Amino acid sequence: RKEVEQDPGPFNVPEGATVAFNCTYSNSASQSFFWYRQDCRKEPKLLMSVYSSGNEDGRFTAQLNRASQYISLLIRDSKLSDSATYLCVVNGAAGNKLTFGGGTRVLVKP
């Protein structure tokens, strides 16, 4: 079983709609969680950290469910510019290393 698993998609989303997707992780000792965004043929960039209480950044909301070992990302009022691959990233107990999921591709269409 992969340490971090994501639905690869693509999620085809009409502009203005809401889309949500999850990521599961296998190591219950994982301490920190992130969503990175990667545009086609570009480097990953941090979108947001995921806190235990859940957090929101504009149109983006991230949630953590430790009991079921998953994190989620919700995008409201999708824009064409939200089209990208979203990488779920987990920092383990070792501290120094991040483990990346395979990514969920989102395509926002007019």
Added chain:
Amino acid sequence: NAGVTQTPKFQVLKTGQSMTLQCAQDMNHNSMYWYRQDPGMGLRLIYYSASEGTTDKGEVPNGYNVSRLNKREFSLRLESAAPSQTSVYFCASREPGQGYEQYFGPGTRLTVT
């Protein structure tokens, strides 16, 4: 402030050839990382350097060597390239104590024929 830079951007090698991928960061970060990314897969850690003078293996170190030349530079060497090493290589850096965010370079697209 360029962040993380990588050279070259593209490279084609024949099987058995060697090459070094260069990475430099100007953010005074202590930790640096090398990843590879293959289609449909997440980034996989090849090697990392927690601080100047130290290097450690990641998930997929076979066929690679690294050198932490100084605080700024971390190079990745392929001694005898194989087609299985065709991939996109990303270098990243991070400052421990300032959160876990890693900053990535633009990547090197390597093809081994």
